[in-house]
Amino acid sequence: MKRERLDSSSLASAGYDPAAHVLEVEFHNGGVYQYLEVGDEEYEEFRAAPSKGRYLNTEIKPDHPARKLTSPRRRR
Known part of the structure; x- marks a missing residue:
């Protein structure tokens, strides 16, 4: 999935597949996650949110199943 860079202190990029929601x-930190069953309107609200990290934490994570694609990098 193609992701766009974000201006966010916690999120590097995000992308959306409207057919699969x-x-x-x-x-x-390098971790990549997919949040499932996210509607088009909800994605647009995420994109428009002044704090995308806060929106993800309060509106997406509590209500949508997630799958981890890559783990965060370990600090040395």
């Missing part, structure tokens, strides 16, 4: 998010 999947929001894919890459965190600055």
Whole structure:
């Protein structure tokens, strides 16, 4: 899935598959997650949110199943 860079302190990029209703998010720490059953309107609200990290934490994570694609990088 193609992701767009975000201006966010916690999120590096995000992409959306409208046919599958999947929001894919890459965190600055390298972790990539897909949030399932995210509607088009909800994705547009996420994109328009002044704090995308806050929106993800309060509106997406509590209500949508997620799957981890890659784990966060470990700090050395």
